[in-house]
Amino acid sequence: xxxxxxxxxxxxxxxxxxxxxxxxxxxxxxxxxxxxxxxxxxxxxxxxxxxxxxxxxxxxxxxxxxxxxxxxxxxxxxxxxxxxxxxxxxxxxxxxxxxxxxxxxxxxxxxxxxxxxxxxxxxxxxxxxxxxxxxxxxxxxxxxxxxxxxxxxxxxxxxxxxxxxxxxxxxxxxxxxxxxxxxxxxxxxxxxxxxxxxxxxxxxxxxxxxxxxxxxxxxxxxxxxxxxxxxxxxxxxxxxxxxxxxxxxxxxxxxxxxxxxxxxxxxxxxxxxxxxxxxxxx
Ligand SMILES: [Fe+2]
Ligand SMILES: [Fe+2]
Numbered sequence: 001x002x003x004x005x006x007x008x009x010x011x012x013x014x015x016x017x018x019x020x021x022x023x024x025x026x027x028x029x030x031x032x033x034x035x036x037x038x039x040x041x042x043x044x045x046x047x048x049x050x051x052x053x054x055x056x057x058x059x060x061x062x063x064x065x066x067x068x069x070x071x072x073x074x075x076x077x078x079x080x081x082x083x084x085x086x087x088x089x090x091x092x093x094x095x096x097x098x099x100x101x102x103x104x105x106x107x108x109x110x111x112x113x114x115x116x117x118x119x120x121x122x123x124x125x126x127x128x129x130x131x132x133x134x135x136x137x138x139x140x141x142x143x144x145x146x147x148x149x150x151x152x153x154x155x156x157x158x159x160x161x162x163x164x165x166x167x168x169x170x171x172x173x174x175x176x177x178x179x180x181x182x183x184x185x186x187x188x189x190x191x192x193x194x195x196x197x198x199x200x201x202x203x204x205x206x207x208x209x210x211x212x213x214x215x216x217x218x219x220x221x222x223x224x225x226x227x228x229x230x231x232x233x234x235x236x237x238x239x240x241x242x243x244x245x246x247x248x249x250x251x252x253x254x255x256x257x258x259x260x261x262x263x264x265x266x267x268x269x270x271x272x273x274x275x276x277x278x279x280x281x282x
Pocket of ligand 2: 098130131
């Protein structure tokens with residue numbers, strides 16, 4: 001692959017600095033090769049996948065440092081998040097569309113919970129990057145038709161850990177990495193990778209987790225239709241209370257209800273035929 005196409009695609013409208021040094025381009029090319037290799041399915045066992053995640057984490061760190069050292073200032077938290085999100089968009093656009101929706105939902109829930117702006121920014125970044133670990137997993141496994149073998153399922157379940165290894169290597173993104181690591185943990189201990197339970201699961205990871213599941217329910221997947229608002233409400237009132245903190249289920253339900261009410265409030269109520277029509281001012 002030619003450097004121009006790689007830099008063109010990954011960097012896009014990179015805000016602060018053009019790629020000027022040779023080492024930046026070299027690191028970017030290595031990064032591109034490594035991710036492409038993983039997406040094409042060259043590595044499909046546990047230890048290889050973990051080793052690859054560490055390797056990519058190292059490359060990401062070196063690349064962002066190289067770009068930062070060419071600037072007057074270090075890259076900001078938002079710029080690092082944006083770069084990593086573009087990486088996900090380039091290699092796995094479908095997952096990126098999902099994480100974008102989860103980020104919007106997490107931001108909305110964060111505001112509903114009256115979190116501070118800095119916390120909402122962290123939440124948004126965690127939601128936007130929660131599935132970035134899937135970059136270390138072959139597209140053949142992720143998008144394959146038919147049922148997964150137990151071994152393939154084990155590889156998919158590595159994505160919170162591979163995402164953590166990639167992000168934790170980048171200074172300033174450690175808190176985001178913790179959200180990513182814990183986004184498949186469940187309140188009753190039935191999640192993965194550590195089967196953590198209750199409030200030992202970091203709070204922001206709990207928020208991203210419930211937004212992740214609500215987004216999956218509200219949207220069509222290859223194996224299911226999109227659920228109606230009523231179905232999602234029933235789920236939050238019932239089954240979800242075992243998997244997520246009951247208070248979080250309540251808040252999510254309330255937020256969705258308010259959103260629905262305000263949507264209907266925009267539509268004028270129909271006037272029943274039997275009632276006299278109001279006199280409209282001319
Ligand atoms: Fe996930
Ligand atoms: Fe997800």
